Amino acid sequence: xxxxxxxxxxxxxxRNGRPAYVGYKGKVYDVSHSFLWxxxxxxxxxxxxxxxxxxxxxxxxxxxxLKKFPVVGILVSFRKGKQHLPH
Amino acid sequence: xxRVAREMVEKAGINVDQLVELLVKxxxxxxxxxxxxxxxxCNLIGLEGEGIKEIAETAxxxxxxxxEALVPRIYELGGQLPGDMKVFNDMSACPPASLxxxxxxVTAILKVLVEAERCAVRGYTYICxxxxxxxxxxxxxxxxxxxxxxxxxxxxxxFLGEGPSGHFLRRGETSPFVSKFLR
Ligand code: HEM
Numbered sequence: 001x002x003x004x005x006x007x008x009x010x011x012x013x014x015r016n017g018r019p020a021y022v023g024y025k026g027k028v029y030d031v032s033h034s035f036l037w038x039x040x041x042x043x044x045x046x047x048x049x050x051x052x053x054x055x056x057x058x059x060x061x062x063x064x065x066l067k068k069f070p071v072v073g074i075l076v077s078f079r080k081g082k083q084h085l086p087h
Numbered sequence: 088x089x090r091v092a093r094e095m096v097e098k099a100g101i102n103v104d105q106l107v108e109l110l111v112k113x114x115x116x117x118x119x120x121x122x123x124x125x126x127x128x129c130n131l132i133g134l135e136g137e138g139i140k141e142i143a144e145t146a147x148x149x150x151x152x153x154x155e156a157l158v159p160r161i162y163e164l165g166g167q168l169p170g171d172m173k174v175f176n177d178m179s180a181c182p183p184a185s186l187x188x189x190x191x192x193v194t195a196i197l198k199v200l201v202e203a204e205r206c207a208v209r210g211y212t213y214i215c216x217x218x219x220x221x222x223x224x225x226x227x228x229x230x231x232x233x234x235x236x237x238x239x240x241x242x243x244x245x246f247l248g249e250g251p252s253g254h255f256l257r258r259g260e261t262s263p264f265v266s267k268f269l270r
Contacts, residue, residue: 035182035183036180036181036182038177038178043109043112043180043210043213044105044108045105059213060209060210060212060216
């Protein structure tokens with residue numbers, strides 16, 4: 001599976017027709033096809049191309065919402081030991 | 088715009104431009120839901136469907152009321168609705184509540200209805216959290232809407248067999264919580 005650094009992930013911010021990827025607990029999800037992530041923004045305050053592990057803790061939903069989106073890679077800064085291991 | 092009204096919210100530490108955008112997105116969700124529920128309600132027919140038609144209709148009318156109640160607050164805070172209705176549609180805070188592929192599948196329609204309400208419950212809970220103790224009027228409004236969305240969720244979830252909610256369908260006027268913002 002492709003490895004992403006945070007800098008590489010930032011390329012996939014959903015703007016100007018680019019795909020929208022979000023990082024969560026070491027995995028990179030492709031949310032490009034979500035109605036709620038159009039142009040890489042979600043509910044005004046969240047942007048694709050970022051690690052949103054912490055932000056999701058404050059969301060009014062849990063990580064079940066990510067289930068239906070494909071995992072396209074792993075976030076390496078995570079693997080090198082920041083918080084959680086991918087699972 | 089209510090100049091001081093906006094100033095007070097800014098002073099409380101809220102990013103008013105973001106809040107207004109969130110309100111517009113939720114207003115879009117309400118108006119589009121009103122539209123999609125019209126189609127769902129038309130298709131709630133037959134032995135199974137007719138029993139659900141009335142709550143679907145109440146939810147539909149109350150969602151339109153929510154749109155109406157949100158609009159003045161958006162303009163008070165210096166915001167506006169987009170001039171292009173297609174833009175408004177695309178910025179909805181919730182996905183479209185589209186008619187299922189098989190329109191005779193009443194359970195599938197119920198799932199669309201309950202998911203739409205759950206999206207709304209999440210959205211207004213978030214706005215309540217954001218504004219609590221800071222923007223009293225937006226809080227009051229979103230809390231009133233939240234009360235109605237929670238009841239809608241419970242009506243549909245009961246039909247799906249998720250257990251009792253203790254709620255009954257509306258007696259009397261629609262929008263018992265939001266009506267004070269509509270007068
Ligand atoms: C305060 C922040 C947030 C708010 C207010 C918010 C709100 C919402 C709402 C209302 C929904 C619709 C849920 C439903 O249909 O029941 C949703 C879906 C979703 N949210 Fe969030 N969310 C927030 C943060 C996040 C974060 C940080 C992520 C990061 C991964 C995220 C990822 C998603 C995904 C993937 C969906 C499903 C989209 C789809 O089904 O097309 N959310 N969010």
